Amino acid sequence: MTAALPDAVVPGPVLVIGCGLIGTSVALGLRDLGVQVHLRDARPSNVELAASLGAGTADPVEVPALVVVAVPPAAVVETARAALAEFPSAVVTDVASVKGSVCEALTDPRFVGGHPMAGKERSGPMAASALLFEGRAWAVVPADGTDLGAIALVEQVATALGSVVRRMDAASHDRAVALVSHVPHLVSALTAGLLTQADGDDLALAGQGLRDVIRIAGSDRGLWVDIIGSNAGQVGAILDDLAVRLDDLRSAVHRADGSVAEHLDRGRAGVARVPGKHGEQPAALASVFVSIDDTPGELSRLFAAIGDAGVNIEDMRIDHELGRLVGVVEVVVQAGVAEHLHTALTERGWAAFR
Ligand SMILES: NC(=O)C1=CN([C@@H]2O[C@H](COP(=O)(O)OP(=O)(O)OC[C@H]3O[C@@H](n4cnc5c(N)ncnc54)[C@H](O)[C@@H]3O)[C@@H](O)[C@H]2O)C=CC1
Ligand SMILES: O=C(O)C(=O)Cc1ccc(O)cc1
Numbered sequence: 001m002t003a004a005l006p007d008a009v010v011p012g013p014v015l016v017i018g019c020g021l022i023g024t025s026v027a028l029g030l031r032d033l034g035v036q037v038h039l040r041d042a043r044p045s046n047v048e049l050a051a052s053l054g055a056g057t058a059d060p061v062e063v064p065a066l067v068v069v070a071v072p073p074a075a076v077v078e079t080a081r082a083a084l085a086e087f088p089s090a091v092v093t094d095v096a097s098v099k100g101s102v103c104e105a106l107t108d109p110r111f112v113g114g115h116p117m118a119g120k121e122r123s124g125p126m127a128a129s130a131l132l133f134e135g136r137a138w139a140v141v142p143a144d145g146t147d148l149g150a151i152a153l154v155e156q157v158a159t160a161l162g163s164v165v166r167r168m169d170a171a172s173h174d175r176a177v178a179l180v181s182h183v184p185h186l187v188s189a190l191t192a193g194l195l196t197q198a199d200g201d202d203l204a205l206a207g208q209g210l211r212d213v214i215r216i217a218g219s220d221r222g223l224w225v226d227i228i229g230s231n232a233g234q235v236g237a238i239l240d241d242l243a244v245r246l247d248d249l250r251s252a253v254h255r256a257d258g259s260v261a262e263h264l265d266r267g268r269a270g271v272a273r274v275p276g277k278h279g280e281q282p283a284a285l286a287s288v289f290v291s292i293d294d295t296p297g298e299l300s301r302l303f304a305a306i307g308d309a310g311v312n313i314e315d316m317r318i319d320h321e322l323g324r325l326v327g328v329v330e331v332v333v334q335a336g337v338a339e340h341l342h343t344a345l346t347e348r349g350w351a352a353f354r
Contacts, residue, residue: 010160011153012036015064015087017079019050021120022095023070024128027055029161032130038064042071050125063087066153069094073226077105084108091150093157097177098230099141099170112154113141113170116163117181121218131162138163139173178234182227183242185216186235189224192217208319208330285314286338290329291351302329302350309344311337 013036016027020041027037027050037056041047047058067083069076073096080102083092093114096102103113118136120127138158142151155165168176192214195203228235245263252259292298299318306313315332333341338354345352 009033010035010157011065013038013061013064014157015040015061015067015083015090016056016070017041017067017083018070018072019046019055019125020070021123021125021127022116022132023068024050024053024055024125025118025130025132026068026070026095026116026161028053028128028130029133030157031056033160046125050128053125053128055125055128064090066090066157067092068157069096072096072223073098073102073230076102080106080111084110091147091153093154096230097181097227099139099173101230103141103143103170107143107145109145109147110150112146112150113139113143113173114154114158115139115141115173115177116158116161117177118163121216123220123223133158134162136163137166139177140165140167141170141173142167143170174231174234178231178238182231182235183238185219185224186228186239187242188214188217208317211319284335285332286335287354288331288333288338288341288345289353290331290345291353292327292329294327299329302331305345305348305350306331306341308348309341311341311344 010030010033012030014027014030015038016023017040019027019039023039023041024046027039030037031054038061039047039050039056039058041050050056051058064087067080067087067090069080069083069092071079076094076096080092080094083090084106091110091112092106092108093112094102095114095116097115099113099115106113116133116136116138118133120132138161140151140155140158151167155167158165195214249260249263252263290302292302303313311333313331313333317330317332319328319330331341342352342354
């Protein structure tokens with residue numbers, strides 16, 4: 001039996017083509033909003049998996065209001081073009097990480113380029129989540145001749161999925177994502193690549209800082225070869241700049257005269273410029289660290305204690321100590337309540353420290 005869905009806040013039916021991480025996440029989010037969703041994928045097993053997760057139906061759709069093309073970047077133009085022809089009244093949008101080549105090739109007024117700035121280092125429907133887009137930017141990239149109703153529908157869907165819409169042109173988008181996504185990805189991969197030379201014992205010292213830097217390096221190789229290849233001009237220009245800075249940093253380290261501080265200061269200034277969720281300036285946050293036994297139920301006890309203390313968790317990370325059944329939970333909270341949380345947890349018997 002299918003659970004009753006709430007009244008839809010966006011018109012359907014919606015056809016999602018490409019039931020991987022992003023397509024299935026869009027589908028799950030739309031289903032939660034009561035939208036009728038149909039699924040299609042070159043791999044029937046991915047449609048089956050997505051449907052079994054509750055993302056929609058594999059049944060064919062006759063007249064979709066919207067088609068969301070969520071296939072790898074290299075397949076977007078062909079897939080969107082075919083969808084525009086097959087469904088002559090539908091708005092068609094995509095989610096590809098690079099927009100220049102896509103928007104140049106697809107000049108139909110019913111096509112609106114899109115790119116949710118949310119994802120994971122895992123691919124496929126099993127990694128999908130209805131909440132993936134919550135609080136994330138969603139770039140909407142119309143062209144001069146794009147139908148205004150089509151733009152409004154795509155922005156309505158992105159907003160309904162919890163995203164904050166950023167309307168921009170394709171060139172600005174590709175320049176921006178080269179800086180905030182594509183080059184950081186390559187730097188993460190380079191850093192992670194260094195670890196292949198490491199002695200196993202050295203890696204036993206790895207902590208959360210390393211994991212933060214290398215997480216995205218675990219992403220799908222094929223997808224990223226595609227993304228970097230599609231945005232090679234913008235990515236290459238930033239790498240040229242980075243190469244000069246790396247050379248300068250290298251000299252500073254060899255001189256050991258303290259001038260490495262200039263690079264560290266510039267890094268701190270860059271961190272401070274990144275907005276928080278919903279595009280606000282970053283709130284002043286602080287961490288409280290709590291040592292926990294790595295046993296079932298321990299985390300939920302900790303969350304309950306934080307709730308009892310009346311504190312909202314902004315973010316959290318768990319750092320397991322290798323070879324020991326304990327872990328350290330970093331609880332990130334508004335700076336103004338960190339001391340209160342520290343005291344409250346200590347009073348309740350937790351090993352908390354700042
Ligand atoms: N992975 C991420 O974190 C993000 C990815 N994107 C973009 O989303 C799109 C999809 O990426 P993911 O969901 O991560 O990939 P994925 O590998 O999880 O899913 C892609 C799906 O498309 C299917 N597919 C491939 N070629 C097809 C074709 N010609 N027709 C129909 N289905 C086809 C595959 O079978 C697979 O199910 C890409 O364009 C990517 O640039 C956007 C934001 C974040
Ligand atoms: O995993 C993460 O944190 C990401 O930032 C994922 C991501 C990958 C590709 C995109 O085009 C947008 C976002």
